[in-house]
Amino acid sequence: xxxxxxxxxxxxxxxxxxxxxxxxxxxxxxxxxxxxxxxxxxxxxxxxxxxxxxxxxxxxxxxxxxxxxxxxxxxxxxxxxxxxxxxxxxxxxxxxxxxxxxxxxxxxxxxxxxxxxxxxxxxxxxxxxxxxxxxxxxxxxxxxxxxxxxxxxxxxxxxxxxxxxxxxxxxxxxxxxxxxxxxxxxxxxxxxxxxxxxxxxxxxxx
Amino acid sequence: xxxxxxxxxxxxxxxxxxxxxxxxxxxxxxxxxxxxxxxxxxxxxxxxxxxxxxxxxxxxxxxxxxxxxxxxxxxxxxxxxxxxxxxxxxxxxxxxxxxxxxxxxxxxxxxxxxxxxxxxxxxxxxxxxxxxx
Numbered sequence: 001x002x003x004x005x006x007x008x009x010x011x012x013x014x015x016x017x018x019x020x021x022x023x024x025x026x027x028x029x030x031x032x033x034x035x036x037x038x039x040x041x042x043x044x045x046x047x048x049x050x051x052x053x054x055x056x057x058x059x060x061x062x063x064x065x066x067x068x069x070x071x072x073x074x075x076x077x078x079x080x081x082x083x084x085x086x087x088x089x090x091x092x093x094x095x096x097x098x099x100x101x102x103x104x105x106x107x108x109x110x111x112x113x114x115x116x117x118x119x120x121x122x123x124x125x126x127x128x129x130x131x132x133x134x135x136x137x138x139x140x141x142x143x144x145x146x147x148x149x150x151x152x153x154x155x156x157x158x159x160x161x162x163x164x165x166x167x168x169x170x171x172x173x174x175x176x177x178x179x180x181x182x183x184x185x186x187x188x189x190x191x192x193x194x195x196x197x198x199x200x201x202x203x204x205x206x
Numbered sequence: 207x208x209x210x211x212x213x214x215x216x217x218x219x220x221x222x223x224x225x226x227x228x229x230x231x232x233x234x235x236x237x238x239x240x241x242x243x244x245x246x247x248x249x250x251x252x253x254x255x256x257x258x259x260x261x262x263x264x265x266x267x268x269x270x271x272x273x274x275x276x277x278x279x280x281x282x283x284x285x286x287x288x289x290x291x292x293x294x295x296x297x298x299x300x301x302x303x304x305x306x307x308x309x310x311x312x313x314x315x316x317x318x319x320x321x322x323x324x325x326x327x328x329x330x331x332x333x334x335x336x337x338x339x
Contacts, residue, residue: 028252035244043236057240064244065251128227135228150228181224 012037016080020071035064042088048147049092050101051133059095063088085162093144101136131185142177145170283312
């Protein structure tokens with residue numbers, strides 16, 4: 001009888017645990033495995049916080065260094081990745097508090113001109129970028145829940161764990177954040193509806 | 207509760223255009239030198255001398271003496287201020303010289319305590335900003 005094959009996340013978790021043990025026993029090189037596995041997620045998480053590639057890598061690097069310093073404090077109650085994301089979120093939050101990425105208020109964020117009359121990939125991409133940057137202009141208490149919720153692929157519990165909040169609190173802040181964004185970008189809803197109608201009339205949506 | 211049970215789908219949260227846009231973010235690939243630069247920083251940190259711990263053993267007697275002096279000062283203050291305060295009446299409020307002196311001393315003690323607290327908070331904040339804490 002063979003045991004069930006490990007999933008990728010289970011394998012990563014056991015590799016993390018083994019690497020942490022080795023690092024704590026003095027093998028500094030083992031930390032490379034941790035960085036190799038988590039560099040992508042951490043750089044992407046930092047990117048969502050600041051939307052500046054260079055700064056995102058600096059922030060991710062700082063997060064890894066803080067994690068290395070604090071490895072002994074990981075209590076192994078949750079997964080290593082949960083702890084690592086929480087450490088990273090603390091680093092990003094405090095750094096962005098000192099050096100904010102944007103000083104534009106949400107009310108001043110540029111709004112798309114109106115519903116698109118025809119599909120234009122470049123234009124759409126630009127409008128999407130405007131919305132993503134508008135997230136950075138949200139008040140701090142709403143910005144981070146939005147950032148982490150979408151980073152964690154809309155997993156409320158993962159975002160709540162990273163922030164150290166209760167799920168209910170996170171959901172409430174998320175709801176308020178989206179209401180703020182909707183009020184700032186009312187055309188997005190209209191545009192979505194217009195695109196749906198167009199797709200139906202041309203038979204694309206069938 | 208399993209992860210799948212708590213995981214919220216797009217439709218449960220609200221299938222809006224905002225969700226669609228914010229969820230569809232292109233993934234960044236870290237630059238080729240990222241791993242090496244992180245490991246270099248970690249090695250630098252590891253080879254750096256350990257921070258000098260606060261000399262609690264040396265500082266403790268001094269701290270005990272200061273605490274004792276403060277305690278004695280507070281006791282004296284209360285001892286002198288209480289009789290003076292009891293002499294005060296609502297009809298003719300008269301503050302005796304002893305009470306004035308006590309209050310003046312109390313003001314200085316409060317000022318010193320406030321200054322110490324401010325100094326401690328400032329140093330903690332600065333240390334936090336520099337990443338020492």
